[in-house]
Amino acid sequence: MPTIQIDGRSFEVDGDGFLADPTIWNDDVAQLFARYDGIESMNEKHWAIVRIIRKNFEEKGMAPMIRTICQETGVKLREIYELFPLGPARGACRVAGLPKPDGCV
Amino acid sequence: MTTDCLTVEQLKKGLEPLNGHGDSKLLTHLNSCVHCGLCADSCLFYLATCDPRLTPARKVDLISSVYKRYHTFTGKYLPVLSHARKLDKATADEMVDLFYGSCSICGRCTMHCSIGVDISYLVSVGRKMLANMDMVPATLQSTVNAAIETGNNMAIPTADYLDTLKWMEEEMADEVGDPEACIPVDQPGKRILYTLNPREPKFYPLSIAAMAKIFYVAGESWTLSTRMYDVTNYAFFSGNLDEATLIADRLWKEMEHLDAESLVLGECGHGTRAFRWESPNYMERGFPFPVMSSVECIANYIREGRIRLDPEKITVKVTMHDPCNLVRSGGIIREQRFILKQFVKNFVEMSPGGTDNHCCGGGGGLLSMSEYNDRRIKAGGIKAEQIRQTGAEIVVTPCHNCVDQLIQINAYYKLGVKIMTMAEIVAEAIVVK
Incomplete structure (x- = not known):
């Protein structure tokens, strides 16, 4: 299993860098993964997006639709792509500790 | 009973795609490489890594050495001298790495080949062998499974899909300044059935509103479907043509179900190839309706003066x-x-x-x-x-x-x-x- 090192901590991940064990996720892990993607400090909007993704994953076992993220957080669609330059899947879902979604992402 | 960790059944099924004695295309391409090495410089994976193992010629070599082992006299009896290779676990693992892991079947090597060997076709045959052996990489297979089990490769529930379309309908109506502007869904008898890549409704829906805006300005009679809107067909690329047929057939049936005049495939290279150009081959039937890509559709609107x-x-x-x-x-x-x-x-x-x-x-x-x-x-x-x-x-x-x-x-x-x-x-x- 591949691992990535962030700030001296080591995480087991899949080939795409998504957390291998979503249950070890917490706020510290989110912050570290965000930093790995070049987001130095997560702001309120980053957190709101990550929390709604995490909640949906824990309740339904999958990433929410971008529609749900916008509705629940009030963040505008285009702004989400700016907040997470790698996009909602490879960016936000990864920071939220989810497995990589299937398909073209 | 196993053969170097491949089961007898796996070996038998794995070799099936090479059994086409009468398949002149397969035999020609398997036996023609002159090892000139020109293909190396055409390949993204070789250029990026400079790893000679990843050159297209090595990929051809791998599959043709397996062919020789089971289908030529010298390969059967003097495998070492004829560079023939047994299909065992190690060979199959190497095939997975080379055919799935270091080739995007982009076809650039085929175009550059000095004698015209269809290298990407041989890689596809190799993938077919691996699919027959249940050796498709798990992540690719799970995308195919999601499409087969849920009707779209991201397992989007219908209610969520419709909700997103409604949202994009509002976005589009806002942009064109017409509250009546809509994204038609499941409407029979339209001129065009349009399809999407599931990543659009799931994560990047603005392209749906964009295409809807183009259809609106062009005054097009069109619809999306809820039962089958997924333009992708990853099974064609995993090498499992039975699964590819199942997926393509759904789109075919949806055209009949909605009685649409022509099919416009969304912006998806894979999907367009797997359906438009390849499905008549693996499904062994021709289209009774016109099929075009959205790029051609937009270009036509310009030529016809329908959009400016x-x-x-x-x-x-x-x-x-x-x-x-x-x-x-x-x-x-x-x-x-x-x-x-x-x-x-x-x-x-x-x-x-x-x-x-x-x-x-x-x-x-x-x-x-x-x-x-x-x-x-x-x-x-x-x-x-x-x-x-x-x-x-x-x-x-x-x-x-x-x-x-x-x-x-x-x-x-x-x-x-x-x-x-x-x-x-x-x-x-x-x-x-």
Whole structure:
């Protein structure tokens, strides 16, 4: 299993860098993964997006639709792509500790 | 009973695709490589890694050595002398690594081959052998399974899909200033049934609103479907043609169900190739309805005077990435250039471009295979450099799969460009009457 090192901590991940064990996720892990993607400090909007993704994953076992993220957080669609330059899947879902979604992402 | 860890059944099924004694195409391509090595420089994976193991000729060599072992006299009795290789676990593992993990079936090597060996066809045959042995990489297979089990490759529930369409309908109606403007769903008897890549409703819905805006301005009679809207068919690339048939047949049936006149495939190179150009072969029947890509559809609107594009809207430098499946495989080369040259003042080609363009690195199912992420990003470095050389601020590509790979290499190689689909850039410049 591949691992990535962030700030001296080591995480087991899949080939795409998504957390291998979503249950070890917490706020510290989110912050570290965000930093790995070049987001130095997560702001309120980053957190709101990550929390709604995490909640949906824990309740339904999958990433929410971008529609749900916008509705629940009030963040505008285009702004989400700016907040997470790698996009909602490879960016936000990864920071939220989810497995990589299937398909073209 | 096992054979070096492959079961007897696996071995038998794995060798089946090579059993075509009467298949002159297969036999010709399996037996013709002259090892000139010219293909190496055409391959993204070799260029990015300089690993001689990843050259196209080595891929050809691998499958033809297995063929020799089971189908030629010297291969059967003097395998060492004739460079014949047994299909065992080690061989199969190497095939997985070379055929899935270091080839996007982009076809550039085939075009450069000095004697015309269809190398990407042989890689596809290799993938078929592996699919027969249940050795498709798990992440690629799970994308196929999601499509088969739920009707779309991201397992989007119907209610969520419809909710997103409604949302994009409002967005589009707002933009065109007509509260009556709509995104029609499941409407029978329309001129066009349009399809989407599931990543659009799930994560990137603006391209749906963009295409809806184009249809609105063109005054098109069109509809989306809820039962079957997924344009992708990853099973064609996993090598399991039974599964590919099942998926393609659903789209076929939905055309009949909705009694649509023609099918317009969304911006997806894989999907367009797997359905339009390949499905008549693996399904062994011809289309009773016209099939076209959305790029051709938009180009037609311009020719017919149904849409007009404002040349003052996009003023920055724009380049275009040619998706291999549309361009090299399908021959759609001029249409996308025709569209962009209508309104983009500052358009610059990539070098090489057109049919000789490099793959983005994420084709052939690679984008969905986490197993090869590092190699895929490395291979994408070639594309990143091509983009950087153009000095463009916007990269347009009519393929959602390419878009995703480009988003990733944009961040990784710090290109600082904006990636857009064709519908998105056209919708920005379209003149609303």
